[in-house]
Amino acid sequence: MTLEIRLAHRFKGFSLDVDFTAPPGVTAIFGRSGSGKTTLINAVAGLLRPDRGRIVAEGRMLLDSDRGLCLPPHRRRVGYVFQDARLFPHLSVRQNLLYGRWFAKLGAGAEFDRIIDLLDIAPLLDRRPGALSGGEKARVGLGRAILSNPALLLMDEPLAALDEARKAEILPYLERLRDEVRLPILYVSHAMAEVARLATTVVLLEAGRVLASGPTLELLADPATAPALGLRDAGALLTARVIAHESDGLTRLEGPAGPLWLPHIDAPAGKAVRVRVLAQDVMLALDPPGAVSALNILPATVHALRMGEGPGALVQLQVGPEMLLARVTRRSAAALGLQPGREVFAVLKAVSVAQENVGGGPSGPMARQGPGG
Amino acid sequence: MTLEIRLAHRFKGFSLDVDFTAPPGVTAIFGRSGSGKTTLINAVAGLLRPDRGRIVAEGRMLLDSDRGLCLPPHRRRVGYVFQDARLFPHLSVRQNLLYGRWFAKLGAGAEFDRIIDLLDIAPLLDRRPGALSGGEKARVGLGRAILSNPALLLMDEPLAALDEARKAEILPYLERLRDEVRLPILYVSHAMAEVARLATTVVLLEAGRVLASGPTLELLADPATAPALGLRDAGALLTARVIAHESDGLTRLEGPAGPLWLPHIDAPAGKAVRVRVLAQDVMLALDPPGAVSALNILPATVHALRMGEGPGALVQLQVGPEMLLARVTRRSAAALGLQPGREVFAVLKAVSVAQENVGGGPSGPMARQGPGG
Amino acid sequence: MFEALTPDEWRAVALSLRVSFWATALSLPFGLLTAFALARWRFPGQQVLNGLVHLPLILPPVVTGYLLLLTFGKAGTVGAALDRWFGVSFAFHWTGAALAAAIMAFPLMVRAIRLAVEAVDPKLEDAAATLGASRPWVFATVTLPLILPGILAGAILAFAKAMGEFGATITFVSNIPGKTQTLPSAIYTFLQVPGGEPQAIRLVLIAVAVALTALFLSEWVSRAIARRIGAA
Amino acid sequence: MFEALTPDEWRAVALSLRVSFWATALSLPFGLLTAFALARWRFPGQQVLNGLVHLPLILPPVVTGYLLLLTFGKAGTVGAALDRWFGVSFAFHWTGAALAAAIMAFPLMVRAIRLAVEAVDPKLEDAAATLGASRPWVFATVTLPLILPGILAGAILAFAKAMGEFGATITFVSNIPGKTQTLPSAIYTFLQVPGGEPQAIRLVLIAVAVALTALFLSEWVSRAIARRIGAA
Amino acid sequence: AAASLKTALDGVAADFQAATGHQVTISYAGSNQLAKQIIAGAPADIFLSASTSWMDEVEKAGLVVPDSRADLLGNQLVLVAGGNAPAPVTIGPELDLAGLLAGGKLSMALVNAVPAGQYGKEALDTLGLWASVEGAVAQSENVRAALALVATGEAPLGIVYASDALAEANVTVIGTFPADSHSPITYPVALLTGAADEADRAFFAALSGDAADARFAAQGFAILP
Numbered sequence A, B: 001m002t003l004e005i006r007l008a009h010r011f012k013g014f015s016l017d018v019d020f021t022a023p024p025g026v027t028a029i030f031g032r033s034g035s036g037k038t039t040l041i042n043a044v045a046g047l048l049r050p051d052r053g054r055i056v057a058e059g060r061m062l063l064d065s066d067r068g069l070c071l072p073p074h075r076r077r078v079g080y081v082f083q084d085a086r087l088f089p090h091l092s093v094r095q096n097l098l099y100g101r102w103f104a105k106l107g108a109g110a111e112f113d114r115i116i117d118l119l120d121i122a123p124l125l126d127r128r129p130g131a132l133s134g135g136e137k138a139r140v141g142l143g144r145a146i147l148s149n150p151a152l153l154l155m156d157e158p159l160a161a162l163d164e165a166r167k168a169e170i171l172p173y174l175e176r177l178r179d180e181v182r183l184p185i186l187y188v189s190h191a192m193a194e195v196a197r198l199a200t201t202v203v204l205l206e207a208g209r210v211l212a213s214g215p216t217l218e219l220l221a222d223p224a225t226a227p228a229l230g231l232r233d234a235g236a237l238l239t240a241r242v243i244a245h246e247s248d249g250l251t252r253l254e255g256p257a258g259p260l261w262l263p264h265i266d267a268p269a270g271k272a273v274r275v276r277v278l279a280q281d282v283m284l285a286l287d288p289p290g291a292v293s294a295l296n297i298l299p300a301t302v303h304a305l306r307m308g309e310g311p312g313a314l315v316q317l318q319v320g321p322e323m324l325l326a327r328v329t330r331r332s333a334a335a336l337g338l339q340p341g342r343e344v345f346a347v348l349k350a351v352s353v354a355q356e357n358v359g360g361g362p363s364g365p366m367a368r369q370g371p372g373g
Numbered sequence C, D: 001m002f003e004a005l006t007p008d009e010w011r012a013v014a015l016s017l018r019v020s021f022w023a024t025a026l027s028l029p030f031g032l033l034t035a036f037a038l039a040r041w042r043f044p045g046q047q048v049l050n051g052l053v054h055l056p057l058i059l060p061p062v063v064t065g066y067l068l069l070l071t072f073g074k075a076g077t078v079g080a081a082l083d084r085w086f087g088v089s090f091a092f093h094w095t096g097a098a099l100a101a102a103i104m105a106f107p108l109m110v111r112a113i114r115l116a117v118e119a120v121d122p123k124l125e126d127a128a129a130t131l132g133a134s135r136p137w138v139f140a141t142v143t144l145p146l147i148l149p150g151i152l153a154g155a156i157l158a159f160a161k162a163m164g165e166f167g168a169t170i171t172f173v174s175n176i177p178g179k180t181q182t183l184p185s186a187i188y189t190f191l192q193v194p195g196g197e198p199q200a201i202r203l204v205l206i207a208v209a210v211a212l213t214a215l216f217l218s219e220w221v222s223r224a225i226a227r228r229i230g231a232a
Numbered sequence E: 001a002a003a004s005l006k007t008a009l010d011g012v013a014a015d016f017q018a019a020t021g022h023q024v025t026i027s028y029a030g031s032n033q034l035a036k037q038i039i040a041g042a043p044a045d046i047f048l049s050a051s052t053s054w055m056d057e058v059e060k061a062g063l064v065v066p067d068s069r070a071d072l073l074g075n076q077l078v079l080v081a082g083g084n085a086p087a088p089v090t091i092g093p094e095l096d097l098a099g100l101l102a103g104g105k106l107s108m109a110l111v112n113a114v115p116a117g118q119y120g121k122e123a124l125d126t127l128g129l130w131a132s133v134e135g136a137v138a139q140s141e142n143v144r145a146a147l148a149l150v151a152t153g154e155a156p157l158g159i160v161y162a163s164d165a166l167a168e169a170n171v172t173v174i175g176t177f178p179a180d181s182h183s184p185i186t187y188p189v190a191l192l193t194g195a196a197d198e199a200d201r202a203f204f205a206a207l208s209g210d211a212a213d214a215r216f217a218a219q220g221f222a223i224l225p
């Protein structure tokens, strides 16, 4: 499902002016605090009527200011996870969760139990939201939106209040939503790891304007846009297929870039996954290193080099047909004589690929790494 | 300033029972959603009167339920950054910020301008908080608490709603508060990177109980507690002294563990800093690798080895007098024949040490890495 | 003085209860609507409506009663029309007493509900809308429950006022025992005759007891609601 | 009928304004305190206080006036004491009219303020406390501004009610032109004599104009507050 | 009927009911209110007013059965005082009313609106006393309230009907106004045009019967022929 968004709106001291198309899958809205992310999402939900704009969701016209059309929020079928949870104080947690289902004429079914379980909110069901902890509120808000059976999911920093362990449990579920239910999702987040894992597309906002937008893979692997997304999160995505789960807990994958060994991935053999490799986790060597703890050593060719303002450099590597990004110091770049065309070896530790950096391909099945490390 | 906290409180379905002492500096309260972090902090602030308890802040008795003593919140001089910002809707942002100063009989001075600048909220000063964005609210709440001239700072996920860039600007300021003003801080966060950088002490809560507590350095370098803190964040801290800033943007440091080259650190030569090295960023080799992009190669001895439940293993290394933690696959551990006593080389890329992983030593000056990478 | 109620007293009590109940119950929907219109909407003539609602408070009750008599009486334009088309007659009937009480109590009810409506966070209503609730459903499932304390406060004020209303009632529908003689009218009559005080005091105590019972009931309900919303 | 006001009418208007103003102004602090006590505190006898506050609403005004006479009159216990100790006398004085109006309006004022107090989020008060504000300061800087709409609503209800109050006033302090003859008393007088209606209507229009002016002023202030709190 | 007649009239109605079995419903309110209601179409059969002027209004509206109007009752105007055994006075032009008040108020019903007040003012005018006490007159909504002011000691003196003063233990009648100092105090009664049946006429007749006279007299009213 494609989502076309064109909006212009002015507040005193702030103006939003965006125009982009979100292809099926997860579109991450990325930007600094105050850049207009919530404003944008509110307009999609119908909670803000922009000065001008046009929003089309798979042919369904949600808004067209030229024709004076503006679908009211309740007919847009969006599931909105608010930045502030906005739970109904007069309803129990259970009633909050079932609120949207009631209008969708669905009851508490197996789906309900699954979400309760996933979000670990079963003990809260009969409580009022008033005295829930911050993270509990966030989880209930998430559950409420998902359970309302939306045709489009809007999530405004849904996981910001959650601990890493909880996030690691919820992310695969969101991937499944994206892939199985094929639910388009607009996802606001500051955490690049989440974005890189979930998002098919990234829209980078700054002061109400779209600074860059495009497929996540390209943006993150592009040395030109990576700094804007945060150097620490710069990295490229490799595609691969699960070959076998080995006895010592590693999974062997095979991709266009070559063979990979990663900590156990919870996907059956044959499934396609994508693996995010952070630029800072890639070490370069001129010769294949000997007895080292790194399991993945990929022959590569330097494709481009971009010197930073500081002591670092981003190196774009051609690994087979795919691109990999490496971040090294300028000193090392000089020492190794890196320049386009130079043949090197990319050294990559299996454990460096953190749990949330392996995910199902945008249209493949989800993949999950097992516990432990 | 030492903070002694002993508390017992029961809600229906949840009970808090903690007893620990927070030494001077930042004490991080770490724990999953619903583990009682906010409840604990509320009790310290005097907003919750626990069933039983005793809280002493550097000799000042804030609470002693045995003697029936309970200082009201306004006489505790705590600066509380709330998880929900709790800005006063009827006051302008400026008035919100100055609210506490009024009671501390301080006006808007140079300090005020500095904070406004740091938090980048100058354009918001004359607005009402109602329509601020999530991150703007968080920043104003942070400023309000800091400006109230507190004797003790309580921060409940103060940076959760902020983007990485903003965080990177604010963290050094908090370090400075910790070190220059010597303000004791109770800091709730889910982000281990923040915790590792700021905290002198970590208190790990689970279901209302203290699971582990102690100096950050020890807890993070201890293979036994690291999994509880999140494997991705496991890592050890090396102490070092800035030696020189070199022309290519690197800083040379010298520490008990040996020489280190890191991206530019914003601290004068001679200053002590601490450097957090993530376990997953350390590669092990039996022989010193040749032409590689990694700049730091430290000879080390395996001190302990802890196999995980999955495919990974944590290796505790003795590097000079200090400990380093490395996370490798079990397969690599076997291939390299790792076992206590084994001599290896720890390979560490300069750029792996992310900006927020270098900070001033708990009692040293702050250190900040420059922009770019 | 504390012997059982006489049949006449019973009738006055029963009538007062009936009048107050219907005055409160039937004016509630209008009170809600008016409070909503004043709190949320912007329309021309809003301030006129606002002034109109407050009028019964400002006017001496006898004036209100007299105006009612002129409008809703048998000879009054509205009264005659209602009688002709719907067979509803207020004149010298307990329904008229209820109308008078409702109108006198209306400003109190509207203000209480309006304050509550103004305190509702529209963000919660937005949230309900994104979950598929249309305007009326948002109102029924979110707004209404949230303003319940205000509605309750408005209803109890209206009920108490209706129990005590006298000036407009006696002017409009007179003081006919068993038909329009409410407790306050009965009290008034006793106060008008020499030596009537003891009976008047009896009736005052009865009126107070009835109204306070309603008041305490409403407090209890209101606390139950607050407890439910508050926590746990 | 629309010629300038006669001196007598002027006196009635001025007196009504004076009485309503003081009745509202002086009962505000008590109203605030009572509303607070009812909304926030728990103490024995709370429900008794609650009932007491509502009493003037339930009782026919003449009864309230009569009770006032018994308590605050020259011979009444409280009245005598006040007269002896403070030289404050209510009997046949405009202060008595203000007292009567204040008491009649008190339940309306308390309810409005109480609703507003109950809607204040205690978390904001907590936040103020951690920033160093003691209880009274929290009240003055956070609670009070937040309940301002409620206070305004309470005050305007009280003012309007005071402008219209008649039964209790005339019973308590009688009707002395220029001293205790408020607009409603004057209106009542005209309504009692055949052919007095035109003059009564004149006075009614004056009363309505005065009260509506106050009402619109309060609306305007209240919107200004709401706008300030709401956004921008 | 006028509210002040309640005690007596209730008795008359009870007697009538016992004798004839006809149910009598009496609405007590201010004469002005009743008159307006009758003019506005109230389903009343008999009007017993405390003032002639309001009966005139009803008559003007053409609602009175011709020739049915009669003056049923009369009353006397008295000066009452509170406190212990005040000395009786003779009411005449030489009475030092202001002196008796000693700075206190003279409690009356509304002198422009309520009949008792109107008669009182008329009497004081006739006696040339009005000017001396005008500023000291406290006017109440009705006679009962005026009496209450004296009974509670709020005002030292009051001018009320004899019928009202009779039952109030806390006041003493210290003087009766000469009958010629004011127009005769009468309570007119009339059959209304809405009255249809025999029972109405029967009760109308019973109002001037002996049993009724006794009841009215017991309440201090004067029976007019």
Ligand SMILES: Nc1ncnc2c1ncn2[C@@H]1O[C@H](COP(=O)(O)OP(=O)(O)OP(=O)(O)O)[C@@H](O)[C@H]1O
Pocket: A131, A132, A133, A134, A135, A136, A161, B011, B012, B014, B031, B032, B033, B034, B035, B036, B037, B038, B039, B040, B083, C231, C232
């Ligand atoms: N007033 C209350 N009544 C009942 N239960 C409460 C109350 N306040 C908190 N709790 C419960 O106590 C537990 C701890 O809450 P707390 O707010 O301290 O968690 P937290 O560690 O801050 O979590 P988070 O990271 O999600 O904010 C939660 O399960 C919460 O639901």
Ligand SMILES: Nc1ncnc2c1ncn2[C@@H]1O[C@H](COP(=O)(O)OP(=O)(O)OP(=O)(O)O)[C@@H](O)[C@H]1O
Pocket: A011, A012, A014, A031, A032, A033, A034, A035, A036, A037, A038, A039, A040, A083, B131, B132, B133, B134, B135, B136, B161, D231, D232
């Ligand atoms: N109703 C409003 N009136 C005026 N300004 C507003 C209004 N709503 C939002 N703004 C301003 O518009 C800008 C964008 O707000 P928005 O909430 O969209 O930011 P955001 O990208 O969601 O930020 P955050 O990450 O902090 O939540 C902010 O500067 C905000 O203060």
Ligand SMILES: [Mg+2]
Pocket: A037, A038, A039, A083, A156, B133, B134, B135
């Ligand atoms: Mg936002």
Ligand SMILES: [Mg+2]
Pocket: A133, A134, A135, B037, B038, B039, B083, B156
């Ligand atoms: Mg919390």
